[in-house]
Amino acid sequence: MGTTAVVLGGGYAGVMAANRLAAAARPGLDVVLVSPGERFVERIRLHEYAAGVRSDATASFESVLHPAIRRVRDTAVRIDAAGRCVRLAGGRLLNYDYLVYAVGSGALKVPEGALTVQQLEGAEDTRTALEALAPGGRVAVVGAGLTAVETAAEIAAHRGDLHVRLHTDGNPLPQVTAAARRGLERSLRRTAVKLQSGVRVSGSGDPHLRLQADVVLWCTGFGVPDLASASGLPVDQEGRLLLDPNLQVPGEERIYGAGDAAVIASPEYAYLRMSCAAAMPMGADAAGNILRGMDGAPGIRHDSGFGGQCVSLGRSDGLVQFVRADDTPVRVHLHGRLAAVQKEIICRMTLRWIRSEIKRSGAYTWPKGLRMTTAEQTQAPAGR
Ligand SMILES: Cc1cc2nc3c(=O)[nH]c(=O)nc-3n(C[C@H](O)[C@H](O)[C@H](O)COP(=O)(O)OP(=O)(O)OC[C@H]3O[C@@H](n4cnc5c(N)ncnc54)[C@H](O)[C@@H]3O)c2cc1C
Incomplete structure (x- = not known):
């Protein structure tokens, strides 16, 4: 019998996870991506799009997804962890063996009449x-x-x-x-x-x-969908799905989480802010741990860190604040055109990183955090 991995959310975390799973080409593994949008949204460019600088901030799903992934254009409305299935807004019920929860975020508590750029x-x-x-x-x-x-x-x-x-x-x-x-x-x-x-x-x-x-x-912050809490899964005060360091939901070994909508419930990971920079490594590691689980191997602890905070200030100015892996700033920063170029390179690289996983499962690598012990780092990563 085959194995079905369902990924909820077609953003940076979800697409990264789905690609890493599909490109592993495990016999019998069916990868399904559920997301409501017609196209992949480059959220990190939405301010450019809103300002009128860009005519588009999307890419076709065909251009970012492994061809073996089955895409379902719908919204998950309930996860039944005991029954291992997801109910979709369109009425369909999707069974899963493994689930990746990557439904992202949107604007937080917006007063009536105000507009947003977060989605x-x-x-x-x-x-x-x-x-x-x-x-x-x-x-x-x-x-x-x-x-x-x-x-x-x-x-x-x-x-x-x-x-x-x-x-x-x-x-x-x-x-x-x-x-x-x-x-x-x-x-x-x-x-x-x-x-x-x-x-x-x-x-x-x-x-x-x-x-x-x-x-x-x-633009006062990000809020997350209430899907996890509505489904009776453990969440923090902000409604983010609680994960252990292996990106699994404690007590629900078939459910993994990644990106803005999930959080590792351990103070040593508190530095992982909602960001594309954190979402992609989480998506990749969630997929890697599912592949390990299929092999009967133990999962590895997630480990990712930051290198800098890149801020665009129009098209020809910017700021890059270099940071330690735990996101605390160091004295070095860049300003001006060079910083704007650096930011633009990072934006382009996000799509490249996602696409690199179409060609080879495990192609994408990222800066590590401070938290790993040497013993943990030497665990053989399966599925990469
Ligand atoms: C203007 C702007 C600029 C940014 N710049 C940067 C930056 O420079 N660097 C950086 O690191 N981060 C940046 N971010 C933050 C970054 O965009 C997010 O942190 C990132 O998108 C999170 O990725 P994700 O995959 O978790 O969620 P998302 O990218 O939000 O994707 C979530 C997906 O889930 C889908 N979904 C939602 N609900 C459901 C459901 N119930 N069922 C199925 N699918 C569902 C959504 O439609 C979406 O496709 C920026 C954000 C904004 C708004």
Whole structure:
């Protein structure tokens, strides 16, 4: 009898996992990818798309998925762990032997009337709203993190005719060093982004009136779908599926998780923030551990780390804050065109990394974190 691995979510984590599984070409292994979208969404480019800089931020699934993967265009609405099946919004029931939960994230607690860039649909609405703005139109971007800063800078650089204001409750990009932030603030001034820092914008009432803006973009963080909690699976306070270091759900050995919608429930992994940079290694390792499980071999502990935080500030400016593997900043940072080029290279590489797994299961490698012991590192990785 064959084995079915179902991957929920066709983003960076899910596609990486599905490719690694399919390219392993295990006899009898059927890989199914469930995702509602028609095309693969390059979420890391959605601010560029929303600002009107790019005409598209998607790729065809055919171009990023191994041809042996069966794609089901639908949304999972319930996981029945005991029955090993997933109910889809279209009414279908999908049985699985192994499940990868990689349903990603979207915008967090968006007030009525505000727009978003965190998912394709929101970015489309934002793009339309910005296109409709006449010169002199006022745009307020709320948030202090990477998405907010990149979005404000991208809009201001592309639409010099608009007034763009960035509202942060504390410093913009609080995670970078003071020197890097000074450079960032200079870049924001150059692109004429007005910085309104130190004031928390409340989510109640009409944000347009409060912020005196024609378009309000809410970029205060990512929230995850409630599929795991609705299915009775263990979740953290934010609704992320809880995993052990092998990326398995404790007590549910056939369910693995990867990407923004899942979290390793151990303080030593707290540095793994929601990001494409974390989602792809998690997807790859979840798949690798499924292949090991099929061989009767023990899984390996996930190990990934960061190298830098790459921030685009329009097309010709940027900031790269180099970090230790645990994402803490070091003194070295890059500014200007070189940083913008570096960011663009990383964006292009994400698709290349995903596609590399079509050709060879295990082709994608990534920077390791600080957490692995030597003994763990020497475990033979199967399926790579
Ligand atoms: C503007 C912007 C810029 C960014 N820049 C960077 C960057 O420079 N570097 C970086 O590391 N990260 C960046 N990120 C973050 C990064 O995009 C996310 O962390 C990453 O997309 C997470 O990957 P994922 O596979 O977990 O989820 P996603 O990419 O969100 O994919 C999740 C998939 O699951 C599908 N799905 C959702 N619900 C269901 C369901 N119930 N059933 C089936 N499928 C479902 C979705 O349709 C989607 O296809 C950026 C994000 C934004 C918005």
